[in-house]
């Protein structure tokens with residue numbers, strides 16, 4: 001078995017259900033296809049950095065899949081000489097083949113054991129992806145000063161006032177990592193959203209279970225395969241190449257980042273649940289105090305302070321799931337950094 005033309009995406013989409021594990025070599029190391037969409041690349045040289053790049057956790061978010069597939073091809077054919085450990089995950093190949101966000105259940109609501117409450121493809125896949133990450137980090141756990149990273153790359157349903165942003169998963173002591181924020185700024189990220197509570201997302205899983213620096217990275221609006229303008233990811237592409245080739249984090253001023261803290265999660269509590277915004281409203285649109293943002297037969301949510309903004313508004317989901325996040329700007333100086 002081999003990855004034809006070093007095209008891991010095509011290989012994964014052709015083998016969406018299963019792949020018998022196999023290994024191979026490439027100019028700067030050894031590769032292990034562990035399962036469908038699960039590729040581990042080990043450099044010849046030992047490295048303190050173990051990086052997980054996950055894409056396609058939502059099957060229709062194709063831009064990041066194409067970006068990472070190009071990086072993998074460059075490593076496999078020798079244009080990039082790999083110096084760090086790398087695990088590439090194409091999260092939901094079945095949904096990707098169907099050009100859908102998910103098949104049965106939103107995969108990014110099933111981590112941290114959330115899969116135990118569901119059946120079907122995504123539940124099995126969440127468990128498999130958690131296992132792949134545990135196995136990958138376990139190899140580096142004995143290394144002194146090992147640095148675990150997980151960037152879970154997505155694109156958003158709506159346009160955004162800040163085109164590229166990250167969700168910083170809930171961190172208990174509210175101390176945020178300066179080196180990672182500088183790296184994200186250098187990677188073209190415009191805004192950071194600080195989560196207010198534990199979630200069942202992939203990035204929170206890697207942070208809470210493995211102590212990784214982990215982020216959900218939103219790279220712009222969603223487009224089908226072949227319709228992405230990959231030049232819009234140029235900054236991230238360059239900083240990932242630097243990380244892969246040298247193990248160095250690109251740096252840029254934190255002052256370029258807009259920071260927001262999550263105030264509230266809007267939860268769809270009834271079939272009558274509605275958001276009082278039209279389809280064109282972008283992520284990070286701000287509202288006036290007192291505006292009724294959401295309502296149903298059971299509840300209503302009013303804007304608490306002028307300037308509070310909505311992110312990820314979406315009511316096309318089952319009862320009990322997140323229909324949006326309410327966020328408020330925070331001054332960078334008010335953050336505790338280490």
Ligand SMILES: O=C(O)CCC(=O)N[C@@H](CCC(=O)O)C(=O)O
Pocket residue numbers: 058108154155156157158167201203216312313314
């Ligand atoms: O555009 C949207 O409404 C959703 C985009 C998306 O998939 N976002 C992630 C964010 C995960 C997180 O909060 O860390 C998601 O909803 O799963």
Ligand SMILES: [Zn+2]
Pocket residue numbers: 057058061154155
């Ligand atoms: Zn997504």
